[in-house]
Amino acid sequence: MRIKFLAIIASFLFVSIAISSCLDSDDTVELSSDATVHAFGIDTVYGKYYKFTIDQLSREIYNQDSLPIGADTIIDRILIDTFTVSGWITSRDEMNINGDTIFNKADSVDLRKAVNNETGMKFKVHAPDGVTVNEYTLKIRMHKQDPDSLVWNLMSSPLYVPAPASGQKAVLFNNELWVFTQDAAYKTAIQPDENNKYPSDCNWTKEAYTSFPNNAQLSSLVTLSGDNGQKLYIVTTANTVYSSSNGSDWNEENRFGSDVQALIASFPNILTVITNNDVYTTKDDGVTKESGEFSGTNFPTENIYSTNFESNYQPQVMIVGKSGNDQSEQTVPWVSSNGSYWVPLNNTAYNVYCPKLANPVVMYYGENYYIFGSKEENKLDAIYTSVDGISWRKTQRKFLLDKDMTEITAPYSIVVNAPYIWVIFGGNGSTNAVWRGHLNKLMSAEVQ
Template structure:
């Protein structure tokens, strides 16, 4: 317990100093004026010690990594097991000597007053213990403002451009400011009538889209589109079937950004075949390997994973020409050579209509299909159904058609609209990806 009559104790300390001085006037002792807390720590929480930062300038002590949800039922009675000072510490009102063998309630900030050994100097610290109010591993969804109050015909496609969320239909463009997208404006989209909406790709903050006749158009503002002559159908008959994705520049590897696609081109026998290709400058395509028959060519969704050796791995999912029993992702490092992540084990992702892969919170997730189940994977090969926390709302079941994008704030945007469905906008995020870093 805290020792009462602190002033009486301090008086005794001064009396003992004075007596010592009188008994031996030749030995003068100088006492330190150090009022800093040199080390601070709490007892374990769920078996773990959490690091605390001591800000001597501001007089603040806090944990940079918030404690897990529910820790407030532990810190209501917890020991401060490390408190290193040169002098002594008091706390409370009235001011009493602080005893580290007593448990304290840290659900709210407390003040500690450090007294120097000289008995003259002192300094106050505020101890604040940060606790998450949300389960970090839960995926939370919220319905947002619909992009249109009237139903649209055909399909739609959502992309991000700068700080905006853009939803395209065959003729219209709906745009809103991130991160809330609370107010939408509508205008003509400016796209060619035969544009492949599901193949719009953002490359270096410029949008690119192919057409059904093999041309490619680009736009920096989302409404004014220009034909890219070097990327469009060429005199030899080669043309772009679909755009796959883009990969950003890698400063560590000193590699530029690029856009990759699938090109239809006559092979050496004169037969039209499909090839992977990429462009670094937007002026022409560099040809790669031939596209396997089971590679996705429609509704392609792409995600990126930084690797341990500072490379970027591009992973995609999509719809192949022939439906398959399993949903198999494909990956590349350079855009011109691809490999599948298929497995012969029972831990596979079932076949889905319009599957969307994301690398999110250090795991792979496969969304889409009928929106009843989400599958996750550590490596992208073995897949397992999520059983808790990372789930869809029940109302998502069987909603179609959809499109999806993830913004720079780690929000997942799911858009439904077209072919008779309501124009709904939903935003979801894994709680821990929204926590502020201290």
């Protein structure tokens, strides 16, 4: 219960001081002028305590970790179980015409007025001397969106990429999103501006080719980052390699020969080359070459997607793809720490592996591994997740594809440019669509 009529309380305090003074007139009683909050805390929210910070300069009390979405149904009637001061606290109840009331920690409080509100809730801290008073503002931060949810947007796209007849492959190149088709390339800006704002749509620019191979395997396209910038590489159906430094002008790389099946841009300056007989790595200087090997069988040689991450502070790369003679029922990731030696992450537990997908795409995103794909060709309808790259489960909630995406029948390619995931549909004459997704907890307030 809140105690009203502060004047009466103050008078009792004055009388008690006067009596003490009369009993021993030689002693001077000096009460503290401390009117600060020393500690603050509320009861648990979904079983968790949230730490509150007290800014004594601005006299603000706030939580650093935002409360989860939906917590307003809990804090509408919650206890402030810690409110440590030297004197006493008053608050103003808007429904009370008599003014401020003494705050009682035994009463539950409705804190919704303090949620995501710059005005917050006001509390007055009175020092024991009855004179010094400081006003504090309580501000409670709460997520407006579920931080673990994956949100998708269909991007509006002026100068839309025409539906390619044979297929397409999207890659990041020179801080732009490029979509390569057999006839031309299309690029759009996707980096934030000086105000940390990302483009809200896609403004495509067409790039004509010079000497682009007419037998290029678009799915083999990779971007290699090096000391001298980025470079594009692609494999042809004749098992030769072409490269480009600008996306438009292409030249054959004779140093690779005519036995190349696939390429992996595994690490900066390191290109993994898979041939019919072996694997080796080469640097962009065209000279350095180091033999490699597989620790297992059915190494991917088609439609390879890679993702980089760190394990025990050691850079690693993980890939998935299609093997020409793979009879396994699993999509098996392969990992390497140097681009030369590769190890499969096989799983013998039938209920915790990623099933064999037609065109799997792997990514390390938000501190988890994900594989996108479908058992059907030219479909995208499922996401599998793992914390270790070995045990996989299909996502059932929150981290999901938009239902409209799962209804599209078309070739697709996926690019991760954190915090965004880009999915580009198009090929085989199908209508193009560009989707952009993000995990809420990876988005800063500025980006949103």
